[in-house]
């Protein structure tokens with residue numbers, strides 16, 4: 001059985017991030033042939049084209065992780081109705097130098113959690129626009145806007161509500177189907 005390597009970004013630097021617990025829940029509910037590796041973003045310097053000829057180690061690590069992956073998953077909060085700066089910075093690093101865009105043709109999915117009722121919908125639209133320009137092959141459905149109330153997901157990623165658990169399980173299963181479809185026509189080199 002072949003496995004698919006999924007690199008994932010958590011768009012929050014918070015030590016108590018609900019998006020990190022969401023990522024744990026998704027990993028726990030994922031099909032057995034998906035293997036997950038987080039790409040840390042907290043120690044990346046701010047991107048500047050001045051680095052294009054000589055990327056720092058943290059940024060090289062981001063690009064190496066994406067090169068080793070079959071697909072990429074974004075689990076992100078919404079900051080001021082947009083993408084958190086730390087995540088956008090990581091995407092900018094990965095998209096450059098010009099001609100070496102790490103997201104080119106890569107299967108991708110987006111999900112996010114917020115205590116607010118629209119569950120990161122605006123940030124996700126913003127992120128989708130960025131990923132579209134980066135030529136990632138996004139899963140467009142199902143969408144997943146997760147409103148988190150205290151206790152919905154334990155720190156370990158256990159989902160306490162069966163409807164939410166089934167929804168998340170379907171989301172990650174659909175991502176697996178999407179990955180296989182994309183890689184069938186656009187194999188990773």
Ligand SMILES: Cc1cc2nc3c(=O)[nH]c(=O)nc-3n(C[C@H](O)[C@H](O)[C@H](O)COP(=O)(O)O)c2cc1C
Nearest residue numbers: 012014016017018019077078079080081114115116
């Ligand atoms: C700078 C900042 C901006 C925020 N803007 C939004 C927002 O636009 N929409 C929203 O639903 N929540 C917003 N929030 C609240 C976050 O959804 C909430 O803090 C959430 O827990 C962040 O996710 P995390 O726990 O994974 O860090 C904002 C929080 C911060 C710190």
